[in-house]
Amino acid sequence: PSLFTATISQMVTEIIGPKEAGLKKPTIPEGKTRHLCDVYGSLSTEDKATFLRVVSRQFGTDHDEVLKAAEGLPQAKEKSEAALLKAEERLQAALVPRYHDLFVQIGRLEGGVKHLVDMRADTLDLLSTVKDNAELRSFSSCLREMLSHWFSAGLLHLQRITWESSCDILQKISEYEAVHPMKNWSDLKRRVGPYRRCFIFTHSTMPREPMVVLHTALTNQISDNIQTIVSTPILDDEDVEDINTAIFYSITSTQKGLQGVELGNYLIKRVVRELQAEFPKMTQFSSLSPIPGFRDWLVGEINKVLSSTESSSSEDSGVDGPSSTTPALLTSAELKKVAEIAGKEDVLPLVTLKKLLQTNQWMGAESMVETLKDPLMRLCARYLYLEKRRGYAVNPVANFHLRNGAVLWRLNWQADTNPRGISQSCGIMVNYRYFLGDTMRNSQRYMEEQHIEASQQVIDLAQAAGGVDSP
Numbered sequence: 001p002s003l004f005t006a007t008i009s010q011m012v013t014e015i016i017g018p019k020e021a022g023l024k025k026p027t028i029p030e031g032k033t034r035h036l037c038d039v040y041g042s043l044s045t046e047d048k049a050t051f052l053r054v055v056s057r058q059f060g061t062d063h064d065e066v067l068k069a070a071e072g073l074p075q076a077k078e079k080s081e082a083a084l085l086k087a088e089e090r091l092q093a094a095l096v097p098r099y100h101d102l103f104v105q106i107g108r109l110e111g112g113v114k115h116l117v118d119m120r121a122d123t124l125d126l127l128s129t130v131k132d133n134a135e136l137r138s139f140s141s142c143l144r145e146m147l148s149h150w151f152s153a154g155l156l157h158l159q160r161i162t163w164e165s166s167c168d169i170l171q172k173i174s175e176y177e178a179v180h181p182m183k184n185w186s187d188l189k190r191r192v193g194p195y196r197r198c199f200i201f202t203h204s205t206m207p208r209e210p211m212v213v214l215h216t217a218l219t220n221q222i223s224d225n226i227q228t229i230v231s232t233p234i235l236d237d238e239d240v241e242d243i244n245t246a247i248f249y250s251i252t253s254t255q256k257g258l259q260g261v262e263l264g265n266y267l268i269k270r271v272v273r274e275l276q277a278e279f280p281k282m283t284q285f286s287s288l289s290p291i292p293g294f295r296d297w298l299v300g301e302i303n304k305v306l307s308s309t310e311s312s313s314s315e316d317s318g319v320d321g322p323s324s325t326t327p328a329l330l331t332s333a334e335l336k337k338v339a340e341i342a343g344k345e346d347v348l349p350l351v352t353l354k355k356l357l358q359t360n361q362w363m364g365a366e367s368m369v370e371t372l373k374d375p376l377m378r379l380c381a382r383y384l385y386l387e388k389r390r391g392y393a394v395n396p397v398a399n400f401h402l403r404n405g406a407v408l409w410r411l412n413w414q415a416d417t418n419p420r421g422i423s424q425s426c427g428i429m430v431n432y433r434y435f436l437g438d439t440m441r442n443s444q445r446y447m448e449e450q451h452i453e454a455s456q457q458v459i460d461l462a463q464a465a466g467g468v469d470s471p
């Protein structure tokens with residue numbers, strides 16, 4: 001390992017120059033940079049991790065130099081404006097990690113930007129496995145910052161995908177689909193056919209590679225279920241008079257290394273403009289989104305109640321009574337009904353409910369579905385509107401649309417009855433609605449005050465779950 005580490009340091013130093021070279025760096029033959037990329041590309045996952053650890057640690061900011069430069073500021077301020085500017089430039093240079101120069105050199109190569117995107121994906125994978133590694137985190141954010149300049153809106157090319165697009169692109173559209181996987185060619189044909197629009201962004205450094213894909217349905221109302229979008233037969237030609245709404249029902253960013261560059265946000269905004277131009281009468285823009293993680297969150301909440309019931313060894317029969325902090329998940333009457341319908345009066349109702357949820361068996365009986373509609377809709381509103389991580393919505397899709405300035409607008413019961421939809425979110429889907437004149441303000445309030453703009457339906461449901469004071 002030490003020989004490998006020394007070799008990495010040597011190769012990087014030959015490209016970015018020794019530390020003492022400062023700002024005067026020799027022009028480096030591309031050959032050394034190309035060789036480093038080839039070596040990196042040939043490494044095993046484990047050796048790539050070593051490479052990333054070594055470079056992020058050995059070629060980060062020089063803390064002593066930063067301190068020295070900072071200490072020189074007061075004296076320079078006393079001396080003159082020119083001296084202060086010079087001292088500030090020295091500090092700015094000191095704050096740029098040395099691997100920044102490595103990224104610049106790699107980015108200049110043919111295929112170098114793609115190499116950096118893949119290297120960032122490797123870094124994110126490594127970060128997901130290690131405990132907090134501050135140097136690696138800085139390395140990743142420096143790389144993200146650089147990539148965000150290369151992948152800004154002005155440098156991305158919008159392309160509409162139709163059945164007449166080339167096969168290699170259509171194949172990638174099918175393979176990359178992460179939200180509602182396509183089963184066959186007719187699925188794919190439907191999603192690019194009449195009353196549908198499929199747009200991608202491509203980038204000159206990765207031609208013929210969809211960087212992000214947005215699927216939109218053209219309708220005359222805000223869709224409340226996915227079946228009518230992905231399962232309807234292929235329609236005849238569009239009747240423009242019948243279109244006034246765009247439903248974003250799937251968006252996928254295909255390059256993991258571009259996480260945090262917000263390509264999806266750019267694409268939605270660009271597609272809205274494109275559709276407004278094509279359909280001047282279009283007035284409604286909304287997503288129809290999955291709610292990944294809701295079912296698992298609910299099972300977790302049930303486990304919390306069961307373990308607290310066990311530990312408090314309360315005499316009552318496991319009725320999910322409200323505790324001082326969190327309100328009851330289901331009312332006693334709802335729990336009683338669940339036990340009755342399941343024919344399990346002798347088991348703790350929450351244990352029965354947990355099993356029904358984990359096996360999707362609750363969908364089997366109409367009476368059970370009816371009984372669970374109100375509690376599941378309440379709890380889903382609480383999950384989306386109240387469950388937070390560092391102040392922001394814990395659900396990643398909610399966080400994405402709320403950052404874009406959308407409104408948490410409507411929960412839809414039985415909106416996705418595929419097994420995947422039942423397992424993911426008990427079949428519930430949500431509309432994040434884009435009111436174009438408000439998105440900027442909504443986004444700002446969400447990012448700065450963690451305020452979630454929500455409709456009365458959602459607020460009432462969350463309130464019924466006992467989690468929110470009346471606004």
Ligand SMILES: CC(C)(COP(=O)(O)OP(=O)(O)O)[C@@H](O)C(=O)NCCC(N)=O
Pocket residue numbers: 178179250251252253254258259260261262263264265266397400
């Ligand atoms: C939801 C997506 C498109 C957001 O991507 P993007 O706009 O680039 O945001 P970010 O990843 O840069 O924060 C992305 O997270 C994604 O592809 N998620 C998996 C598929 C999905 N839609 O949940």
